[in-house]
Amino acid sequence: MSDSPKGFETLQIHAGASPDPATGARQTPIYQTTAYEFRDADHAAALFNLQEVGYIYSRLTNPTVAVLQERIATLEGGAGAVCCSSGHAAQIMALFPLMGPGKNVVVSTRLYGGTVTQMSQTIKRFGWSAKFVDFDDVDAIRAAVDDDTRAIFCESIANPGGYITDLDAVAEVADSVGLPLIVDNTTATPYLCNPIKHGATLVVHSTTKFLTGNGTVTGGCVVDSGKFDWSASDKFPSLSAPEPAYHGLKFHEALGPMAFTFHGIAVGLRDLGMTMNPQAAHYTLMGIETLSLRMDRHCENAMKVAKWLEADDRIDHVTYAGLESSPYNHRVAKICPRGASSLFTFAVKGGYDACVKLIDSLELFSHVANLGDTRSLIIHSASTTHRQLSEEQQRAAGAAPEVVRVSIGIENADDIIADLDQALTKATA
Template structure:
């Protein structure tokens, strides 16, 4: 007999979802860990089953470029953690961005982007995307009105990062979402640096979330991947501006994807009209490694944030350091936004400026011992880089400064080692600057 007055089922907590969402014991072997389905293709039950799969009339697996059971668990897990309706796992963060805009834009269209982004994204938007006829218009995340002023009839989307890489800029997602809603376009948020443990942009108005899963989701510097999360919040049929979703698709016998798939239509479109034809598929082995990393995401992000705050406090008091940009510091210009959006911590990545400028930055990264000097973030290990001489080198000097990668800037991705050892390594390296 059922007690109709009993409380509704309890919603699982973050760490429970990080371990269990999307996964079940393997039905054939009973394996508890998600198996690596290292196969190119899958057997059909019969010709009718094959036809239904190819026609999007039933869900299942055809070919690992499009779907794979290991990747599917990763997709369900990240969607659950971000609070989205569906997700798509792809080969890299850049591939995720490419597929998002391929689904939204046609030649001659525009999108607005925060000018404070990862240098690789700036390069992708400024140069590679122009080959497709997609034009970026830059706006200042510190001046929300600049996003409003950038809107034109050609605008199809707005893009920003939750925490900007490398400058530690905390973006007012709710305010930019209001601009996007007024313009009738989706808001895309790169949530790589914050991860859903620290921040869920969908709760603040994001319509699409992207990740470089290479970074904190995987967390161990051993696999490259990307994820697109569909919030299920945008009405793709409100206008004819998004034909991939609102118009009949000849590839699928005239099917209208938004009409058929509703609040997860964007994830479907990115898969069957983007991933299928452009092909940036994620290896099932990489999906397995990223899944394993996600199981400890909450633990790692808490330790990353705790360590980073202590390192930032140490650097802020160091005589050879001109400034520190870390929103966890009470003195930081983004501290109020961090308190609003990042109550669990301000993340692992931040920048600081050396009084000796460019040469001092090169000297510092040449003398660390525990830190690894490389072009990545989000590892369990502490990482360091001088962006002006590496990741942002392709930008002009003015563009470097605008992107938060001026000549004196050093970026840290603080790991989960003992914080005394992290600070000790910086201390000995700074002594040689």
């Protein structure tokens, strides 16, 4: 293709890909191989010294995965990307070059329950810690930052409530204190939101969700904006100081905007080994080809269902940001102008027991621990994904006991509503 600017719909199909040079195959092949033969000894040495870009071993790089990395980076407007085995792996991969024993990350209280656990419990095993802050209060974010803080982390559209973060305001705080802003863009996808345009340094995805869109594989991705100056302070020695494993190479000095991406592959995947397999990359590439079409339908259906729920006497409240009643509705036009995605919660009158009965009475909805599928999905977060949290933490995360989370699919919207209607009748009888 020529270098002229291309629209999102074109890039989601073509970015990073070209016909296979060996066979002419038009769809990106699944390179199901562990290793790659070197041309000669000098070629092998150049690859291992990071003097030449190429393929060594599929824990590090794979041609199928490489196409996916370039496609996601292009759609997000980033300099480069590293794909890995899951969304949680992507979050660790994003933090790994930044953190160290005794260092902390300031994170939003509105996060997926598994991320809350990862940040509040699991990262302690690395000697890291997290400070949880209401990201609607930018002064509180600034006050939480100390000399040991190494990153600020939030979700663009938060799971489970669908709350929209004012990324511009948070990025302004991050810039003022010289820290990278990491944004989980899973729920929005790059079609609805581009965090880098709003000041994000790194963008992470669970590619399992909307990007793949068909509930077949797990995966994650870290996209680097390429805009952060890792050498501006001594806070990020993994990127600015000599790397002993590569004969004193300084990643940022040598690789500039691609420093974080190369570190993620050459050190992160090399040593953590959280690799995406090529078949998963293939399924995700196929899913991304229809991303814009699916997201338009997801948003259209979600709006229709949310309006219906809001008007129903059996429902206490609905959190969908697309509704005019939402306190986050004013952020839709600025942060995600194409729509507020399809993830939200609603509270059922009758509390915990009514929620459980509702879920057991649904027929079209799938009761699963997933989101972003073509199918409509539902879960009672307080008893599942957020079960490990206290009730106070559940409410702070938008997963109160009387609330269910839905991910509205691309089925006929009237059929979705009819299924909710009959199940609510049974649940609130």
